[in-house]
Amino acid sequence: MTTATTPVQRTATRPRTVLAMSEETKAAVFGPDALRRLEGVAELDPTLVVTDFSREGDGVQGRLREAEVLLTGWGCPRVDHDALLRMPRLKAVVHAAGSVKHHITDACWQRGIVVTTAASANALPVAEYTLAAILFANKRVLDGARAYRESRRHVSLLSLFPGVGNYRRTVGLVGASRIGRRVAELLKPFDLRVLMYDPYLGADEARALGVELSDLDALCLRSDVVSLHAPELPGTRHLFDAARLSLMPDGATLINTARGSLVDTDALTKELRAGRLHAVLDHTEPEVLPADSPLYELPNVLLTPHLAGSIGGELHRLADAAIDEIQRYATGLPFHHRVDPDSLAHSA
Structure with a gap:
């Protein structure tokens, strides 16, 4: 060969x-x-x-x-x-x-x-989307915009969101794929702690990427934002089930630009309806959610129609x-x- x-x-x-x-x-x-x-x-x-x-x-x-x-x-x-x-x-x-x-x-x-x-070329816009989603999530941009729109007056962000901001926050990347690696590179200029989980990633590669290797449960426990970049495989189906989602801190954000099958949609919907977590979802399972899915309307969800990739x-x-x-x-x-x-x- x-x-x-x-x-x-x-x-x-x-x-x-x-x-x-x-x-x-x-x-x-x-x-x-x-x-x-x-x-x-x-x-x-x-x-x-x-x-x-x-x-x-x-x-x-x-x-x-x-x-x-x-x-x-x-x-x-x-x-x-x-x-x-x-x-x-x-x-x-x-x-x-x-x-x-x-x-x-x-x-x-x-x-x-x-x-x-051309997967490497297609990875670039996904990584850019993810970078924007991470920075906006920690800044609570959607929440702040909604509060401003509803009140039509000065909004005290510090009182509403005392932990807002990107300084020294922790981002967990799941998967050292082309996209995951590019996201890690894009995050280097920021004052963020970046964890990465990938069973095939070695310590030397992690150091070169500027990330800290972590097991998956620890990554979930420590991260303010968790971003998924793992492939769709039998072993990754519902990688984020109810038990794993429960490990994420209150107010944390889950970003999925990978595949909807990585997340148990029912379990995530339960967490989101309770208001405990936030989510940025460019992929879901099913790929087009039912018309009555609450994810379309929940204020703590940004749902996009598979647009992170090249368009x-x-x-x-x-x-x-x-x-x-x-x-x-x-x-x-x-x-x-x-x-x-x-x-x-x-x-x-």
């Missing part, structure tokens, strides 16, 4: 490339400038977008037979054994999004296909990251963001 430092053996200066994603993804991620740049580094038909590898007509099967690189995005069909039979020359999959688990199968690894992802103009960063990888491939350089199949069992 190709290693992270070994370039893929390629056959063309401009590798023959096929787009495999939804039409909506292509339109949102690959603007005119990105497509022009892509055509400069890859040989492709920019008007052809494959959503079904068995599709006939429009020269699709001929393009797939010649494809050396598959440029994928949200809406890409599964690249399974049958699909790979249609792509005998395929050597690399470049994913212009985050997780590859939805479309990359064991058949890809068995054939030695190298996979790269709008931020999507163009994903295109740039993917094109950068194809350019590296075309010049014989190893990918910057190659996916390690051995790590997928404990990553997003």
